[in-house]
Amino acid sequence: MTDLKLVDAWWRAANYLSAGQIYLSGNPLLREPLRPGHIKPRLLGHWGTSPGLTFCYAHLNRIIRERDLNLIYVMGPGHGGPAAVAGAWLDGTYSEVYPGVSQDERGMARLFRQFSTPGGIPSHVAPETPGSIHEGGELGYSLAHAYGAAFDNPDLVVACIVGDGEAETGPLATSWHSTKFVDPVRDGAVLPILHLNGYKIANPTVLARIPEAELVSLLEGYGHKPYVVSGDDPMTMHEKMAATLDEAVSEIARIQAAAREGGSTGRAAWPMIILRTPKGWTGPREVDGVPVEGTWRAHQVPLSGVRDNPEHLAQLEEWLRSYRPEELFDDQGRPVAALREQVPAGDRRMSASPHANGGLLLKELDLPDFRRYAVEVASPGATSAEATRVLGGMLRDVITGNPRTFRVMGPDEVASNRLSDVFEVTDRVWAGEILPGDEHLAPRGRVMEVLSEHLCQGWLEGYLLTGRHGLFTTYEAFVHIVDAMFNQHAKWLKVTRGIPWRRPIASLTYLLSSHVWRQDHNGFTHQDPGFLDVVVNKKAEVVRVYLPPDANTLLSVMDHCLRSRDYVNVVVAGKQPAPAWLTMDQAVAHCTRGIGIWDFASSDQGAEPDVVMACAGDVPTLETLAAVDLLRRELPDLKVRVVNVVDLMRLMPDTEHPHGLTDRDYDALFTTGKPVIFAFHGYPWLIHRLTYRRNGHADLHVRGYKEEGTTTTPFDMVMLNDLDRFHLVMDVIDRVPGLAVRASHLRQKMADERLRLRAHTREHGEDAPEITGWTWPGEG
Known part of the structure; x- marks a missing residue:
């Protein structure tokens, strides 16, 4: 095993870089006494969660290197940006994609100055962060994204760090059930790390305050095998975390081997880690006589008056020097050789993994000719067809042609929305108990249904962001449940369009059926077309809205959407019998024009x-x-x-x-x-x-x-x-x-x-x- 003193040194370096991003605009290596002029005029950022995230990053680096793992991270804590950026700079990826932020003293200064400043980078784990597939601006979706990344990625491990504030959200609480949809033969694995540092912005967190036995029982009830790592002494914690991570990764390998080689079909209790560390660990213990480390006061900027308060400035310098940067960086400001040796090689670096830049892995879908499914139209309106049922035949063949790279997701509504033809060639994913009378349930289906729009969208986003394709179908009125998730994904796409190293990914396509005008039987609660208004609010370059009037135009529109990149497509189509107005040739021409x-x-x-x-x-x-x-x-x-x-x-x-x-x-x-x-x-x-x-x-x-x-x-x-x-x-x-x-x-x-x-x-x-x-x- 790697000398844990070297893991500790890498962790100290990452903590130094994280704190430096929040505070410093100059004197990045403290080569002279700290002065007010070295401090940023506006102190923005979040320190409290960062040392726990860098701790995980350091230990994940070790196990990747020792076991040659294909592993990416998802950081759920909202504003853990300094930690992810620090990790990417230390492993060299950041300087590769941003050559101006070189891996030396000059680049370190730029790294610090750009953080959370006008014209710079956000304070959360954002699209600009190499290795990220998860926007940290809104909480609740990290675990769903992680599982989406793992589906159909049998060699991938996704380490998902779940913040304890985030763990209070409904989407995250539901996401623990994703284990019921993982196939250990075909899919990769997710290793959740529930990071309990005890506090949100100003309040304690629920899971940090319940008895440990109750917490373990809760997570066991979700179907996990929890391991607990708890403490505040760094070297003791390194020893505990290393041993626990080794055991968890070995357990994943055992589960997969039992299924892939031994034919085991039972649902596994997948490992997860409960990590308890103090909030703001290694930062100031007290400020102005008030406890900070281990309290909610460490959440953002522990020392806020450093430009005007000499005592705060001195305390900041003492804090930064406690990481002993002179041991960690050489005369040019590069990480010393011992730290560089802690970094996994090439694409094994978490910040350089092609799985975190899914466009690098994206393959074109093998799409059937949509004209084959055309409804014959002798004259306008003479023929009646259920548009989505017709589309179901096309989607059936899309699944057949793309058995590892395309999934349909929806909240128990794929059949209800008349797409049942897909079940001729696939089943619903289900790793749980199957009873006599159940239909189309199997561990290896291509349709994913769970009665949580959040989970469906989160899975699909993770799937798309790691280089695959899919479709989300739901009732029009209830797509509003994921309004905020749509917002975040649209913002991600908007930003990535301006990042040259981010490669285009498959578009997120919604098929909204059971729409407002044919929800007469379900009533007022099911009648709402307002998602279109939400979508049109977003930047024009990333949103598309299609309203095909009949079955043939729906086929043409969907073919276009499944071929598109870096958009959010919204397609609204009915499932009830309705007139077919246009022949297929007319439909193609009309859809090409878009209006006519x-x-x-x-x-x-x-x-x-x-x-x-x-x-x-x-x-x-x-x-x-x-x-x-x-x-x-x-x-x-x-x-x-x-x-x-x-x-x-x-x-x-x-x-x-x-x-x-x-x-x-x-x-x-x-x-x-x-x-x-x-x-x-x-x-x-x-x-x-x-x-x-x-x-x-x-x-x-x-x-x-x-x-x-x-x-x-x-x-x-x-x-x-x-x-x-x-x-x-x-x-x-x-x-x-x-x-x-x-x-x-x-x-x-x-x-x-x-x-x-x-x-x-x-x-x-x-x-x-x-x-x-x-x-x-x-x-x-």
């Missing part, structure tokens, strides 16, 4: 339209075409143009989004002064947000979901929100000049139809046959 005039439904050929009927979404498209049918019969001289939007971002100006239309192209579609009646899948104001700079915006009238819902029929649902065909006709009459008087009888007829049809639903409990049986008339 539907000639078969328009009556303005060769002339200016009197009104533009726009639509985005399957149900809004159906209601728009039904309204156009009424207008053609009732007002045959009215010139109507129908514009369908598949790619929502086409509505934005080309100066604001890569998919945006030029003003000229937008005006050619929507005109500059004619009324536009826009039937939209989501909240109406989103369309106004996207188009507010456009010519003719004052003539744009949007119908969509306006927070009116209940348990009712599908058509009553659209009537509740004034999105129905009759109301759209009324909107045309109200907005086309000259129609308000001339077509007043028709307007009254439309209002009467709404009343009649509502009464029908109340009396019969279903929509009237003329609604459910309506089809496009088929001429044109």
Whole structure:
């Protein structure tokens, strides 16, 4: 075994670098007495968790080197950035990807100055940090990311350091159950290290204050085999941690060998470590007579007045010199040879692992030709199809062609969302007990279902970030549960686009079905299309929103999304029988444009339209075409143009989004002064947000979901929100000049139809046959 004094020396060096990042803007090696001018004007950062993280890093380095492990880290504690950056600089990776931050005194000075400063790097473990796949800005997702990284990576070990504050979150509490979804034959292993330093920002943490026997029982109940390492004496702790880490890694190897060589099929009790250390370990014990080390006061900056308070400045210098930097760095400021020898070789360095830069490992999906699954369309609307069921056939073959690099994840809704064809070739992952009568459960399935949207998204993010592909399918209303996770991933992608050494990864694609307009049976709680508003808030270069109106356009859109890189794609598609409007060739052309005039439904050929009927979404498209049918019969001289939007971002100006239309192209579609009646899948104001700079915006009238819902029929649902065909006709009459008087009888007829049809639903409990049986008339 490595001399633990050398492990301690590496740890001291990492602690020195961590504290230096928080405090120093000059004199990085203390070659002269510390002066106020050497201190940063703004002291930002988090010391409290850093020494525990560097302690783990030092010991993981040792075991990687001794056993030639393929291992990456995930650091869950929110602002442990100094520790991860220190580790990457000590092992040389940081200077390789940022040559200006060289591994010498000059580079150390830059390392310190850049930390948590304008134009520098964040205080958390961020995309800029080599070796990271986990953004530390929000707590709760580290363990899910770690397991996502381990799936289909049989030679990988992921050491996940879980902060005790983070351990209080719901997503993290659920993530302990990920052991029930690990296959020791096909997957790698996660080694959770629950780092208990006792405090959050200002309060004790729950798991640090319960009796140890209760904590061990809790984690055993989750299915783990806990090992406890506790104390504050450095050398004693090094001995304990080294022995425990050796045993835990050996236990992982035994579990995998039993499954891979011995055929063991039972669910294993995977090892994990409970690490108790003082918060702010090795830092100031007291400041101004008040305890700091081991208390919540060590959370951020233990000595905050060092520029103005000579006693604090002297105490800071004493603290920094306690690490004996003169022993750790040579005359040029490089780590001494003994420290460099503690670093694993090449890609075995945690900060240099290609698994932490997944684009380096990413392989193209072997995708089937999506045209093979086309719905035959003899004429618009003559054929009915369940769009997501059709997609299920394509996804089945995607799984077949990519048996180790593609997974579908969802919260118990893959079958509910009509993707059941995937179960012809795969099962749901399940390492737990399987009973007679269970269907499609197996340790090696490609579908992952657990009733936690957080866990599904966290797994998928970890899977994508380490170089694989996947799809997240869920009910539209409940994707809101992962709003914050989406935010963090979108921010990660936005930042990585500006980091040359970060290679593009497969896009995160959401398929939202069971959507707002067909949740009539489940009621108001299941009716919410607002995720689109959340997505559109993010930077234009990383978000895409697609609203395919039928099955063939869904196939084309999904093929595009699965080929894309570094985006978040949101696809909203219905699962209920609905008209198929376009042939496959027409669908490909329409999706390539992203927006277009539907000639078969328009009556303005060769002339200016009197009104533009726009639509985005399957149900809004159906209601728009039904309204156009009424207008053609009732007002045959009215010139109507129908514009369908598949790619929502086409509505934005080309100066604001890569998919945006030029003003000229937008005006050619929507005109500059004619009324536009826009039937939209989501909240109406989103369309106004996207188009507010456009010519003719004052003539744009949007119908969509306006927070009116209940348990009712599908058509009553659209009537509740004034999105129905009759109301759209009324909107045309109200907005086309000259129609308000001339077509007043028709307007009254439309209002009467709404009343009649509502009464029908109340009396019969279903929509009237003329609604459910309506089809496009088929001429044109």
